[in-house]
Amino acid sequence: MKKWYMLTLVGQDRSGIVAQITRALYEGECNLGEASMVRLGGNFTVMLMVQFAGNEKALDDLIGPTCRSFDLRHHVDAIEGELLHHMEPDVRITVYGADRSGIIAEATGVLAEKGFNILNLESDVGGTTQNPIYVMTIEGIAEQGIEVLEEALQKLSREKGLETQLEPIDTLIG
Amino acid sequence: MAVLEILVYPDPRLKQISKPVTQFDGPLRSFVQDLEETLRAGPGGVGIAAPQVGRFERIIIVDVSSKPKIKHHGRLVLINPEILSQEGSAVGREGCLSVPEYTGNVARSKFITLRAQDEFGKPLEFNMERYEARAVQHEMDHLDGLLLLDRLVSRRDLFRRQTQEATAPKTKTS
Numbered sequence A: 001m002k003k004w005y006m007l008t009l010v011g012q013d014r015s016g017i018v019a020q021i022t023r024a025l026y027e028g029e030c031n032l033g034e035a036s037m038v039r040l041g042g043n044f045t046v047m048l049m050v051q052f053a054g055n056e057k058a059l060d061d062l063i064g065p066t067c068r069s070f071d072l073r074h075h076v077d078a079i080e081g082e083l084l085h086h087m088e089p090d091v092r093i094t095v096y097g098a099d100r101s102g103i104i105a106e107a108t109g110v111l112a113e114k115g116f117n118i119l120n121l122e123s124d125v126g127g128t129t130q131n132p133i134y135v136m137t138i139e140g141i142a143e144q145g146i147e148v149l150e151e152a153l154q155k156l157s158r159e160k161g162l163e164t165q166l167e168p169i170d171t172l173i174g
Numbered sequence B: 001m002a003v004l005e006i007l008v009y010p011d012p013r014l015k016q017i018s019k020p021v022t023q024f025d026g027p028l029r030s031f032v033q034d035l036e037e038t039l040r041a042g043p044g045g046v047g048i049a050a051p052q053v054g055r056f057e058r059i060i061i062v063d064v065s066s067k068p069k070i071k072h073h074g075r076l077v078l079i080n081p082e083i084l085s086q087e088g089s090a091v092g093r094e095g096c097l098s099v100p101e102y103t104g105n106v107a108r109s110k111f112i113t114l115r116a117q118d119e120f121g122k123p124l125e126f127n128m129e130r131y132e133a134r135a136v137q138h139e140m141d142h143l144d145g146l147l148l149l150d151r152l153v154s155r156r157d158l159f160r161r162q163t164q165e166a167t168a169p170k171t172k173t174s
């Protein structure tokens, strides 16, 4: 019986990382599940679901050589994996403003209070070195409805000087 | 009346290009009834195209009337549909009866002028917008062998696209 693991990789971005890692996993008879691979501040980061017959140590040994050759730090966790049971977000929220500490905590704090379940959050820092801006898009499920989230975001805009947008996601099935 | 079997990707037939309808007869109308029953049998579907049930003719049904607070034309049987003009672009989330357990973001024209025929061959013309226009474009893609998988935009594009749109000059809306 193969078990699911979450493989986390972090390192300097270099070409060929994804190809070499997935090749090593394939040759080790792993199946791959869902993944997020993204460059964050010049680092390449990977979160990858891997299905594998052996234990954590064996998976660690399998990718060890490739990770060392790319100078990647890696980490393996046994997880409860489930494919094909997606949760569909029903709201997309954008928050942006001049970058300062606390933006994510403030925004996600009020949203959590109003029953917002985050499924996906992406944030970027743009602008210039003197005037960085922070841009965050969040998708999730409004468990207590959209109105309470709208009110909370308006309050956040007023009090914290952030720009916020809320947009319902009505997935079209056809 | 019968609920027909829906083809599911990677069935290669979904990539086939459908032919125009030339005979507006009883068998066509009974097929349209079956197609509609198939659409109604699934939860949440707002449209269906004939090739999704293995009939490669340019026939679609769209009905977005179940969605709150949008402009629409009710239940529409659209045969040999053609987009005469289109304006604007918006990204929205779509799923497909032929691509279970997957949703993705797709850019579509916001406003379209559509010409088609009904199941008796009578010519029809509509100005459609947003959700209804999106549904028609999704279904028309099936007639050309295209799936939402052929038109995905990355999540990271969303914010950029929205901001571009917000700052772009307003276009005529009908």
Ligand SMILES: [Zn+2]
Pocket: A173, A174, B095, B096, B097, B098, B138, B142
């Ligand atoms: Zn479809």
